[in-house]
Amino acid sequence: MNILSVDVAVIGAGTAGLSAYDAARKEGASVVLIEGGPYGTTCARVGCMPSKLLIAAAEAAHTIDVAPAFGVHVDGQVHVNGSEVMARVRTERDRFVSYVMEQLERIPASDLISGCARFIDDHTLQIDDHTRIGARSVVIATGARATYPESFKKLGDRLITSDAVFEWEDLPKSLCVIGPGAIGLELGQALRRLRVRVVVLGRGGAVGPINDPRVRAYTIATLGDEFPLDPDAKITDMQREGDRVTISRKGVAGDEVTEHFDYVLAATGRVPNVDGLGIENTTLALDKAGVPIFDSTTAQAQSSAWAPIAIFIAGDASDFIPLLHEASDEGRIAGANAARLALGNAVTPGLRRTPLGIVFTDPQIAIVGGGWPALEPGTFATGEVSFENQGRATILLRNRGLLHVYGEIGTGRFLGAEMIAPSGEHLGHLLAWALQNEMTVAQMLEMPYYHPVIEEALRSALVALARKLRKGATKGTQ
Numbered sequence: 229m230n231i232l233s234v235d236v237a238v239i240g241a242g243t244a245g246l247s248a249y250d251a252a253r254k255e256g257a258s259v260v261l262i263e264g265g266p267y268g269t270t271c272a273r274v275g276c277m278p279s280k281l282l283i284a285a286a287e288a289a290h291t292i293d294v295a296p297a298f299g300v301h302v303d304g305q306v307h308v309n310g311s312e313v314m315a316r317v318r319t320e321r322d323r324f325v326s327y328v329m330e331q332l333e334r335i336p337a338s339d340l341i342s343g344c345a346r347f348i349d350d351h352t353l354q355i356d357d358h359t360r361i362g363a364r365s366v367v368i369a370t371g372a373r374a375t376y377p378e379s380f381k382k383l384g385d386r387l388i389t390s391d392a393v394f395e396w397e398d399l400p401k402s403l404c405v406i407g408p409g410a411i412g413l414e415l416g417q418a419l420r421r422l423r424v425r426v427v428v429l430g431r432g433g434a435v436g437p438i439n440d441p442r443v444r445a446y447t448i449a450t451l452g453d454e455f456p457l458d459p460d461a462k463i464t465d466m467q468r469e470g471d472r473v474t475i476s477r478k479g480v481a482g483d484e485v486t487e488h489f490d491y492v493l494a495a496t497g498r499v500p501n502v503d504g505l506g507i508e509n510t511t512l513a514l515d516k517a518g519v520p521i522f523d524s525t526t527a528q529a530q531s532s533a534w535a536p537i538a539i540f541i542a543g544d545a546s547d548f549i550p551l552l553h554e555a556s557d558e559g560r561i562a563g564a565n566a567a568r569l570a571l572g573n574a575v576t577p578g579l580r581r582t583p584l585g586i587v588f589t590d591p592q593i594a595i596v597g598g599g600w601p602a603l604e605p606g607t608f609a610t611g612e613v614s615f616e617n618q619g620r621a622t623i624l625l626r627n628r629g630l631l632h633v634y635g636e637i638g639t640g641r642f643l644g645a646e647m648i649a650p651s652g653e654h655l656g657h658l659l660a661w662a663l664q665n666e667m668t669v670a671q672m673l674e675m676p677y678y679h680p681v682i683e684e685a686l687r688s689a690l691v692a693l694a695r696k697l698r699k700g701a702t703k704g705t706q
Contacts, residue, residue, distance in 0.1 A: 230359040234258045235570035237353055237363035238563065239345045239505070244543025245369035246331060247559025248566070249339075252367075255567035260363075261335060262355060264344035278321040278394040279414055283588055285313045286421035290590070293421075297625055308423045310399030317394055346506035350537055354506075364570035365538040367562045368520065368529075370501040372544035376406075376494035383468045387492050390415060399424055400490035404475055408435050408459050410587040412495030413451065417589050420455045427487065429461035429477070436587045439600035440646040442612075446630040447648045451589065466492070500545045511537060519547045525577035527562035528569075536575075540566045557581065582664040584656055591615070591629040592652030596659040597644025608634050608643055611669075611693025613685045615649055620680040626650035633659070633669075633689045635697050640668040651682045658686065669694050 235257035238248045245261060252259045292306050332340070343356035353361045374389035381387070390411045401424065405416040408430040420426040428451075435457075438444045451457050462478035472488045479485040500519050507514070511531040513521045522529040522541050529539040542558035561578030569575055587593035615621045615629035629649035636643055645659045662672050669690055677687045 229357075231362075232260065232359060233362045234260050235363070236260075236365045236367065236563070236566045237262060237345075237361050238367040238369060238566075239353070240369035240371055240501075240543070240545065241332065241340075242369060242371050242543060242555070244371075244545070244555040244559035244562070245367070246328075247556045248367045248369055248540075248542055248563030249335070251560045251563030252567040255564055255571065257365075257567035257570055259563075259567075260339050260341055260361060262341045262343065262345045262353070262361075264342070277324045278317055279390070279411070279418075280588060281317045281320050282313070282394070282422075283414060283418045285316070286418035287590070289423070290421045294625055308399070310422070311397060313422060314394075314396050314398060321394060344504065346504070347509045348506070350510050350512075350539060365540065365566035367527075367559075367566050368502065368505065368539065368541040368545050369543045369559060369562070370505065370545045372498040372500050372547070374494065374497075375499045376496045379466075380406075380492070380494055383466070383473055383492055386468055386471070386473045386490070387494060389494050393493065401425060402489045403427075403491050403493055404429065404473065404487070404489040405493045405495055406430070407493075407495030407497070408457060409495055409497070410436050410585075410593075412493070413587055413589050413593075415493065415495070416455060417451065425489075427456045427489070428458070429463065429475075430459040431461065433460040435459050436589075436593050437585050437595045437599070438593060438646055438648070440632050441600075443630055443632055443646045443648060447593065450591065450628050450648060498544065500547045502545055510539065512539060517547065519545075522546060525561075525580060526565050526575045527558055527578070528565060528575055538566070538569055554581075582660045584660040586653050586656055588653070589648075591626070591648045591650050592656075593648050594652040594656030594659075595644075595646050596656055597663050599644055599646050603634055603643060606637075608636055609693060609696035610634055611689040611691070611696065613689035613692065615682075615685055618682070618685045618688075620682050620684065621650050623680065624650070629685075631655070631685060631689050633686075633693050635669045635693045637697060637700065640670055640694075640697050642667050642669050642672060649682075649685070655683065655686055658683070669697060 236252040236259045238245050238261045241261050241263035249259055249261045289308055292302055341355055345353045345355050348354055351363055374391055399422055403419055403424055403426050405412045405428040408428050412428055413436055416426050416428040435444055435447050438447055465476040467474050473492050474488050476484055476486045513530045513532045515521055520529045520541050527540045527542050528536045529541055531537045540562035542562035543555035565575040583597055585595040611633045613631050616627050621627040631647040631649050633645045634643040642662055649655055673690050677683055
């Protein structure tokens with residue numbers, strides 16, 4: 229048995245773990261990085277990068293599909309070669325993973341430990357049957373994994389998650405996506421544009437991260453024009469039949485609809501990888517989902533006696549904001565504070581940026597700030613603009629979308645936005661910067677707006693919002 233003693237032990241070598249390792253080293257601490265699975269972050273292996281590669285292929289196909297509307301015609305039949313699409317996805321995915329591996333190769337071999345870690349107590353970790361580590365501080369950065377209801381398991385290899393999609397060597401002919409969240413919508417639309425027959429079903433009516441009722445209704449209608457989308461489907465039966473899956477559900481008119489698919493993609497969420505860590509051997513306080521309770525500003529966890537302890541948590545394992553840039557920030561905060569505590573110094577709050585979420589559908593979905601749920605009724609007004617007649621969007625034949633911006637009554641302070649919009653990723657960034665800088669709507673209108681650009685729609689929404697704020701609106705209505 230190898231016995232080690234370090235200042236900081238980081239469990240997990242993904243985005244958050246690598247960030248935590250670097251931050252702890254910069255503080256002067258001795259650090260080990262423990263990984264029990266494949267190296268290469270979730271983003272690079274099975275998340276944001278391979279999904280965007282698939283979306284890029286879909287955009288290329290869609291550009292050809294809409295070209296005749298510009299008077300541009302392609303002679304002959306357009307053919308999507310699924311095996312070539314997936315080969316490029318995997319090749320480029322592997323290249324992104326190699327960048328992460330290069331980062332790992334710069335870490336001294338003595339700091340890297342392969343194996344699954346379990347807590348013996350708050351300061352002791354057992355790594356498989358070969359290493360025991362005593363650490364003054366521990367950072368949990370074990371990521372998350374796809375999850376789905378137990379009843380789905382009967383579908384066998386006809387059931388896949390987003391983790392497995394990118395291992396396809398060819399595209400299927402049909403797919404039912406269950407879960408219209410960000411992953412389900414992105415992959416569903418992309419595969420539809422790559423000539424796969426796609427149906428997207430959900431439960432409860434939610435669509436992506438959208439909460440604003442009007443923006444959500446617009447999103448359902450817009451994406452539903454491209455593929456069947458039922459965010460509150462009443463599935464009555466789902467069975468494996470040979471190499472297909474048969475799904476029955478109630479149709480819009482109350483009739484029974486039965487369809488057959490090659491695969492079911494379970495996009496029903498992800499759960500933190502904390503259940504195999506031996507947390508029961510620690511003094512960690514847990515929430516109802518079994519995830520350690522922690523301070524989001526310091527990443528420090530609490531004990532069952534509600535006192536801070538020398539365990540920190542970062543990234544998807546925290547189940548806080550499961551996005552790469554947030555994981556990187558959380559890892560940096562957790563690693564630095566774990567080192568400070570180990571070296572006898574006080575933990576300090578780290579920079580938490582304005583929340584920004586983007587879904588890479590077409591049009592794109594973006595949420596800035598806390599979105600609709602963070603708004604207190606009676607304290608805000610809403611500015612709205614449609615992209616259906618917006619100049620630049622019409623020129624590009626991308627004139628679909630709805631943008632809502634929110635402002636605080638009395639102060640005129642900008643509060644956030646929800647949208648489905650062309651170039652939503654760029655509009656979202658502009659608005660997030662404005663929100664983080666605590667700008668007022670009036671100050672935002674003083675910024676330059678070129679012509680003709682998509683951003684002119686943002687100005688129109690802000691003008692409408694400013695008008696409501698000047699009138700002293702008393703209700704946060706649409």
